Structure formats: structure tokens, C-alpha cells
Amino acid sequence: MKERDSVGSERSRAKRNRPASVTSPVSVWKEKENVGGNIVDTGVVILRTSGCRHFSDGGCSMCGYNVESRDGISEADLAAQFKNASARLDDIEFLKVYTSGSFLDDRETPNGIRELILRWCADRGLRLLVESRAQFVTDDVMNALTGIHGDLEIAIGLESANDRVLKYAINKNMTVADYDRAATAVKKAGASLRSYVLLKPPFLTEAEAVEDALATAKHAALQSDTISVNPVNVQKGTLVELLWRNWAYRPPWLWSVMEVLNSCTALDRKIVCEPTGGGKERGAHNCGSCDAYLLDAIRERSISQNRKDIETLECECKGMWESVVELEGLVADGTVDLQRMFRSRTH
Numbered sequence: 001m002k003e004r005d006s007v008g009s010e011r012s013r014a015k016r017n018r019p020a021s022v023t024s025p026v027s028v029w030k031e032k033e034n035v036g037g038n039i040v041d042t043g044v045v046i047l048r049t050s051g052c053r054h055f056s057d058g059g060c061s062m063c064g065y066n067v068e069s070r071d072g073i074s075e076a077d078l079a080a081q082f083k084n085a086s087a088r089l090d091d092i093e094f095l096k097v098y099t100s101g102s103f104l105d106d107r108e109t110p111n112g113i114r115e116l117i118l119r120w121c122a123d124r125g126l127r128l129l130v131e132s133r134a135q136f137v138t139d140d141v142m143n144a145l146t147g148i149h150g151d152l153e154i155a156i157g158l159e160s161a162n163d164r165v166l167k168y169a170i171n172k173n174m175t176v177a178d179y180d181r182a183a184t185a186v187k188k189a190g191a192s193l194r195s196y197v198l199l200k201p202p203f204l205t206e207a208e209a210v211e212d213a214l215a216t217a218k219h220a221a222l223q224s225d226t227i228s229v230n231p232v233n234v235q236k237g238t239l240v241e242l243l244w245r246n247w248a249y250r251p252p253w254l255w256s257v258m259e260v261l262n263s264c265t266a267l268d269r270k271i272v273c274e275p276t277g278g279g280k281e282r283g284a285h286n287c288g289s290c291d292a293y294l295l296d297a298i299r300e301r302s303i304s305q306n307r308k309d310i311e312t313l314e315c316e317c318k319g320m321w322e323s324v325v326e327l328e329g330l331v332a333d334g335t336v337d338l339q340r341m342f343r344s345r346t347h
């Protein structure tokens with residue numbers, strides 16, 4: 001999620017406006033991003049497509065983005081969506097185009113649309129970022145893309161560098177070897193690689209989740225230029241939501257996010273993190289009183305790329321987080337939301 005920034009709220013807004021026209025993008029907004037040490041104005045477009053191919057195989061346990069997809073979206077519809085979106089993006093130096101699936105999947109984004117967007121960026125000298133599942137990233141596809149526009153960044157969800165976590169906790173339908181092959185294709189074609197690292201897939205304890213994210217970031221750093229740390233947020237209609245409703249899942253603590261980010265500094269890569277739904281019950285959160293401070297520090301670090309550790313303020317909840325990290329695996333066979341349980345018992 002993806003590095004889906006404020007997408008949570010953008011997406012809910014888009015959903016309320018149903019029925020959405022097939023010629024309007026899901027969402028368009030501007031944000032800041034650090035590119036090569038410069039903080040640049042960045043445009044973000046979410047195109048409405050036929051959706052992620054993996055959704056028909058059950059989809060990933062934490063991903064609910066398919067709600068924005070529609071059947072029967074034509075190439076002309078997508079061209080109209082992009083025209084509509086690009087008219088709202090002036091004075092940008094970087095463009096991110098998301099589809100809630102894979103930009104490199106022909107069924108979602110036909111070649112004509114890919115070319116249209118690449119040429120639009122090439123004409124304006126803009127860097128372009130798109131996302132894809134690893135299975136669609138091949139040497140041929142990559143060479144065709146970079147042949148049109150060289151300043152290209154491909155984002156791939158590695159999520160976990162552990163095949164068992166990929167299979168049983170995420171249902172990613174991809175192996176680490178699949179990711180490695182795709183990453184190599186991106187680099188060989190001269191494009192930049194951004195890898196998504198998931199923090200706290202379901203069925204992992206808080207301590208296991210931190211350990212898994214760190215191992216994953218280390219693996220991603222072998223080929224990636226940028227690593228995006230994505231704390232899980234509870235999206236509608238997902239397995240994660242079902243577990244969460246039954247107290248069997250808690251999104252990661254912000255203390256865990258900070259521990260991962262601070263440890264990632266040693267990897268010497270661009271590290272970005274924008275916790276979707278941060279500070280809320282469905283997103284990465286702490287006790288409520290320290291959340292805003294920590295979220296600001298996390299966002300500021302993503303934009304500045306300041307390599308210093310995030311300054312931590314002291315908060316009483318840090319002790320509870322430390323206890324959860326230490327005890328969660330011992331007190332329950334699996335994961336429970338201990339904090340919510342304690343709170344409801346004492347109220």
C-alpha cells in the first residue's frame with residue numbers, strides 16, 4: 001500500500017461519490033517528495049481500471065483497493081481519465097500513476113495508455129512512478145517502457161522476504177524469487193526500483209512483524225533505490241478486517257514503525273513511510289496522546305530524508321508496547337490485541 005499516503009481518506013471520499021463515471025479518475029492530488037535531494041511538487045493520479053488480476057484469486061489479506069475497480073473500462077475511458085487528471089496537475093516535476101493493481105498488466109492498462117502516459121511525462125521532463133505486481137515485470141516490457149521514457153521508477157510490492165509469510169499471511173501469490181527476477185529486470189533496463197515492505201501482516205506478533213520488516217528491507221536494499229515501509233491498515237472487506245473485528249489483529253504500534261525506520265537508516269537507501277490511517281484504530285497507532293507527534297516526525301523524515309534517528313518523546317504507552325513485544329507470543333497462541341483488551345476491561 002502501498003505508499004498510499006493520504007489515499008485512505010481520498011479513497012473514502014471517492015467512494016461516497018458513487019456511481020463514479022468510468023471517464024473520471026478515482027483521485028488526483030499533489031504532494032511533496034524528495035527526488036535526488038530536492039523536495040519537488042509531485043502529482044498523484046489513481047486511475048480506475050478493471051482491477052488487480054490477483055483479486056480473482058482471493059487477493060492479498062490486507063488489500064481492499066479493488067472497491068474502486070469496474071468491469072468494462074475501455075482504453076478510451078482510461079485516456080479520458082488521464083486527460084481529466086493531467087489537466088489538474090500543473091507545475092509538477094514528478095508524477096505517480098496508481099491503478100489499485102498493476103500498471104504493467106495489459107488487461108488493466110493497455111499498451112496504448114502506457115505509451116500515452118510515458119510520452120506525456122517525456123514531453124514535460126517529468127519523472128514517472130508506476131506500480132506493478134512482479135509477474136508483469138519482464139525484460140521486454142521494461143525495455144519498451146524505458147525506450148519511450150528513461151526517467152522511470154517501478155514500484156513492486158515485495159511485502160515480505162519470507163516465502164511462508166508471503167504465502168500464508170499475505171496470500172501474495174508470489175515468491176521472493178519472483179520479486180528478485182522482476183527487480184533485476186527493472187535495474188537492467190536502467191529504471192529506478194522502489195520496493196514496498198509490509199509492516200505487520202496478520203498472524204505475526206508485534207515482535208515478529210518488526211523482525212520480518214527489517215529482514216525484508218534488508219533484502220529489498222540489495223536492488224532497490226527506494227524502500228517504502230508500509231504499516232498495515234485495516235481496509236474494508238479484507239481478511240485483516242475480519243480478524244480485527246474479532247480482536248485477533250492490531251495494526252502496528254507507531255513505536256514499531258519508528259524502530260523499523262531507525263534501523264533502516266543503516267541500509268543507506270531512500271526510505272519513505274506514510275502510515276495510512278495513522279493514529280486511528282484502523283491504522284498504525286499508539287495510545288492517542290503521542291500519535292500526532294510521532295506521525296509528524298515520520299512524515300517529516302520521509303520528505304527531508306534526514307538520516308538521524310527520529311527523536312522519541314517519552315510516553316507512558318512505550319512501556320506497554322515493550323511488554324506487548326516481549327509477552328505477546330507467550331500469552332496467546334497467535335496474535336491478539338492486548339491493548340484493546342486491557343482498555344475494555346478497565347473501563
Ligand SMILES: [Zn+2]
Pocket residue numbers: 286287288289290291315316317318
Ligand atoms: Zn503514547
